[in-house]
Amino acid sequence: METITGAILNTPRWVFPLLGYLIILGIQALQTRIVSLYKLFAIPLVFFCFSIYPLITTAVDYIVLSSWTIAILLGNVIGFYQLNRLDIKVDKKNFLIQLPGYHW
16 A cells, blocks of 8 residues: 555656546547547647657667557557547548547
């Protein structure tokens, strides 16, 4: 129990609002919604920057770099497969996209 308490107390403060925001996004994803294309790409871009920052600021470790590259490529393949199965409607004029909700 002390380990859990220590982990929570030593977690940076900015993590908790981010966790709350991600939980809200997950709950919203349960229902069909219309999202701006700009907003749709904001969160993946932020996480991409968070993941690439340590690679840029530290010495090159080829095992870490190759693992990161494989994970990005694998994530793109899985995401592309999932995206093709969804019934997505696009409004090119207003840059909006209708995403279906998750149904059990």
